[in-house]
Amino acid sequence: MSLVTSIIQKIAPQIGAVVVIDPEYELVGHITFKNGKKSLFSTNKLNINGFGSAEIAKDKGYSKFFLKHFGYKVTEGQTFFNHKVCARIGNGKNIDAGFEYAKNLGFPVIIKPINLSQGKLVTKIHNKTEYYQVAKKIFRINAGLIIERFYVGRDYRIVVIDDEIIAAYQRLPLSVIGDGKSSVAELVQNKQESFIRSVRKKLIDVDDFRIKRKLQKQNLNFNSIIPNGKIIYLLDNANLSSGGEAVDVTDSIHPDFQKLALNVTKDMGLRLMGLDIITQDITRPMVDYVIIEVNGSPGLTHYASIGDVQTKRVEYLYLKVLKALEIGYNNEN
Incomplete structure (x- = not known):
């Protein structure tokens, strides 16, 4: 069950609301408020x-x-599109125009999909080769990308x-802290296990091309032993x-x-x-x-994993969201 789903189940009775959760994945729910109004939600997406x-x-x-x-x-940045979109709308802002823009903006630049979330494929690029590699990866799953100045x-x-x-x-x-004896791969595995034990349950994608590239730029690989106390960053996006x-x-x-x-x-x-x-x-x-x-x-699941104070703030947020939804629906009548 996601954190948001569990929080909504926990706090809904405080305002007399009844929540029904789908039993298979426990990600989607239906809320019936005390005034009879109803609302649906999917993980952290509510009708607020x-x-x-x-x-x-x-x-x-x-x-x-x-x-x-x-x-x-x-x-500072501009949007560029794959060849299908450019042909359909008669727009010349294609992958090659994107490279010229990135070059004029000055490397390094940030490249990201136009409408994906959670930092997917957001990459700091330093040259022409990296640009085309990442742009092609983005265009395989997304029609557009944004190139931005690095700040x-x-x-x-x-x-x-x-x-x-x-x-x-x-x-x-994403980072790991060396202990003087463990490899980067072992440190990543330890961090992954700590995530699984926590509310985050985040699985680090060790095959992410960005991690390998970030290590290479630091003259490291997954077998490198990191000195005790040294922090090694594995991604550029936060x-x-x-x-x-x-x-x-x-x-x-x-x-x-x-x-x-x-x-x-x-x-x-x-x-x-x-x-x-x-x-x-x-x-x-x-x-x-x-x-x-x-x-x-x-998404606030990872923020809530910091501690009890942060979890209570997230619970308070969703209680306010539920109250706002109930009042908002009530005002429509």
């Missing part, structure tokens, strides 16, 4: 955001356009529900869904960044949102920042 706003948030290209329109600082700074997520900041945390890429880790800063986020997240939520027409930004320090006054993306259904 309007359909249009949720769809725009899911599309990295469109959401970036509107964020920039509202005056927010967004990553130096810390990666943060801020989670908002309506006018309240629920959580803020720094996201660190998504927790890719095995990254979170450092909670909810209690110390600066009001400047609180205001930024609340304003973005309103301007994007969302009620529940995860705002991903890069900045130097989210606990200090806002000098500079760049928005990576917005997420209309932020």
